[in-house]
Amino acid sequence: MRGSCLSNSDFSGTYSILPDLPAVGGNEGVAQVLEVGSRVTSLKTGDWVIPRDTGLGTWRTEAVLAEDDVISLPNDIPLLSAATLGVNPCTAFRMLSDFEHLKPGDTVIQNAANSGVGQAVIQIAAARGVNTINVIRDRSEFTQLSDRLKAIGATHVIKEEALRRPEMKELFKTCPKPKLALNGVGGKSATELLRHLQIGGSMVTYGGMAKQPVTVPVSALIFKDVKVRGFWVTQWKRDHSNDERAFRAMLDELCSLIQQGKLTAPACSEVGLKDYNKALEVAMTPFTSAKQVLIM
Numbered sequence: 001m002r003g004s005c006l007s008n009s010d011f012s013g014t015y016s017i018l019p020d021l022p023a024v025g026g027n028e029g030v031a032q033v034l035e036v037g038s039r040v041t042s043l044k045t046g047d048w049v050i051p052r053d054t055g056l057g058t059w060r061t062e063a064v065l066a067e068d069d070v071i072s073l074p075n076d077i078p079l080l081s082a083a084t085l086g087v088n089p090c091t092a093f094r095m096l097s098d099f100e101h102l103k104p105g106d107t108v109i110q111n112a113a114n115s116g117v118g119q120a121v122i123q124i125a126a127a128r129g130v131n132t133i134n135v136i137r138d139r140s141e142f143t144q145l146s147d148r149l150k151a152i153g154a155t156h157v158i159k160e161e162a163l164r165r166p167e168m169k170e171l172f173k174t175c176p177k178p179k180l181a182l183n184g185v186g187g188k189s190a191t192e193l194l195r196h197l198q199i200g201g202s203m204v205t206y207g208g209m210a211k212q213p214v215t216v217p218v219s220a221l222i223f224k225d226v227k228v229r230g231f232w233v234t235q236w237k238r239d240h241s242n243d244e245r246a247f248r249a250m251l252d253e254l255c256s257l258i259q260q261g262k263l264t265a266p267a268c269s270e271v272g273l274k275d276y277n278k279a280l281e282v283a284m285t286p287f288t289s290a291k292q293v294l295i296m
Helices: 079-083 088-098 116-127 142-151 160-164 167-171 187-195 218-223 233-239 244-259 273-283
Strands: 003-006 029-032 048-051 070-073 107-110 131-136 156-159 180-183 202-205 227-230 268-272 291-295
Touching: 003 079, 003 273, 029 079, 070 244, 079 268, 088 116, 088 180, 088 233, 088 244, 107 116, 116 131, 116 180, 116 244, 131 142, 131 160, 142 156, 156 160, 160 167, 160 187, 180 187, 187 202, 268 273, 273 291
Parallel strands: 107 131, 107 180, 131 156, 180 202, 202 227, 268 291
Antiparallel strands: 003 029, 003 291, 029 048, 048 070
């Protein structure tokens, strides 16, 4: 392994897939191929690879794996971009591609905009000419965070409270109402996203950081015919396990954006493997601002 990410889903015990013990932790990271077997055709020594599926176990220095366990990446992209590519950018890519036909000039609204998924949504949408309305919690450093999100392509950055205020009418004079809402929080935040969707729009839930249920107003269903969906990138990968072209096409497009400087890794802290306990402690802290990456 070259770099391995530590995510809350790795150790919270609430993830839908739990490996049989004893097990190696870690779902995300990038490795370099050291040797290949005589029958391996899709990989060669020196290739960078990431896991095809969840549960491979990336918190280790080396492993002997089957050819089909991994998929290659170009090794001219930054290490941190490669290490953080397999989950959040793929989640953002699929949600922007699979639920609504978004054209340049259309709008997406999302909460958790400063998360890894949120930052990827901003950048991929900007590359496609799609507006983003990005909702974040109020905090002392709101202005700095807003400026950082706008620097990577955010059209608008607003506080949660603004969703319930008349100023939203002024905002929608500058861009159309959203076709798509992306919910990584749940609770009241998700309900407020729904209120601003276009008629016939979709809200896709991929996370629930608030640990509160999503409440859908009856009026939104009857009068706006909104669609409420869920998305889990692990299930997408498994549904397409026999269709390498779909996974490859997605990775190729994401890596092209990285190579063009249009998709950057989220804020990361690089931690040596010997200090893994410190990285775990930070990763388990709520609302951690930087993703912990073990450098092997």
